[in-house]
Amino acid sequence: MTRQVDGWDAPVCGMTWGWTGVRGTWLTPEAQHSMDEMAGLGVSWVTLAYGALQATAQSTTIAFADEPTVTDDEIRGAVARARRLDLKVCLKPVVNVADGTWRAYIGFFDWDVPGEPSWAQWFAAYREFIVHHAQLAAELQVEMFCIGCEMVRADSQEAHWRELIADVREVYDGLVTYNCDKYQEDHVTWWDAVDVISASGYYPTGSWPEQLDRIGAVVEREGKPFLFIEAGCPSREGSPERPNDWALVGAPSERAQAEYLDEMLSACAERPWVGGFMLWDWPATLYAPADAATNDDYCMYAKEGAAVVRRHYTA
Template structure:
């Protein structure tokens, strides 16, 4: 039996309307369970803001889940005796990474303000927290890699308090790689979680550092993202998604990353699981159509490594 409590992928879509076909999505869930041995489905999707200094957040467009369709999937997971996680993320329309979202720390007239951004972000997260409570979702991830916001401790603690008022399940925040020790409000959460895109050969050292944070807060830990494109040299900087566009195809590179990830985390009892990156909601049905340079492991060599550590 796998020693990891949570075995999952980020089941992602950036455009719900285009990607959602109920029977097809159910089959992808079945594949993750029956072939890869997951015990948890993590529904990952993203609201959008125009640029890194915008305070408006679009979480009602067609790119977002339809409430009734998301509920159907949650119910299907329950039928299959699976845990569920909901991960409402945030992307920036102009292509910049969400980690760069940031404003002046003191209000300046005519400039965007933290209070306006957090007001809109609260509305977004609380909407999904209510859905999670009504449908008994096991965990909500209230943010992902929002590095430029991490220092706003008071606002994050306020959001967590408000989420807990409407949702009684587990609550965590997906900090970015190398940032585990910089988040000062882990004590308000139920898990310490982060993105584990650590270069090949460094995972052991980084886990030693993370363990110090875990011991300080006395909370369980998991990687709510971790992965590597199947591209030559990608494991040097596994967070660099751009190589999946033009890089040289190399499934061995992705396999080596996963081998080290699992070998090193298996030595540390404080690591309780994974939501690996990623599993597109609209995934190829046949091996000949596999996503040859992407983070997806479906039909690739790295899939065997995941099966080895996930499958009961």
């Protein structure tokens, strides 16, 4: 049985907006138009997702004050725009690797070795990045704050995560979540430290019942609210079988995306413990509606998938 958590109000009918948070793109007329169009899908929540860079997967500095990361004022402006649309907000600062390595591979030796980069050094830099944005989340009174995204190699550093969460709670009193990667829900050992369990739900078509059975056991054991803080599918042929592969080669297909979204949302609607979605994703600058048929990315703007989302979110 999932226990009640102060501030948690399911269902979360949400969208992820603004990724990757490129400086100069969040306070434009195009960004205003983008968020207005997103609200038309019946969303009640928005995750503002933005990235900061470290040079390599073994770097121990994170340049979150530098370009290309959005500025604090851009985040303030995006939150204000979301409030005007009556949306609840989750802030989601994410670390990326400048050389293109996926953040899941950020990692160090299990024990400290003199002269080698260490988990302790990295978490010190990561703490500075995350706590700064937790303070901003508190200033802006956003409803939820995500402390990390798909940090698969780092997931095992339980003590460091618990210390970070304690530091975040010193400055922010809203809901705290962590976005584990797909297939990792039952490997994180510190779910008790957060308020909401969240995951990236990029599961292949046909596998949703099996995966929901597995995740449901975790939710039952932990007694925490749960949502898919990322989930979606590119609008291209073949993507329903590999929805996490944004580089998959395939012809554009609105129908493939729409059918996947309907399958996913329908399967999850049968599981009351699934508290909602922050679908992936909705950029700060949209393509023209006339280009929707040839756009093969995750955004469902002006595609068949938009009607699917609107139907599920407004049911």
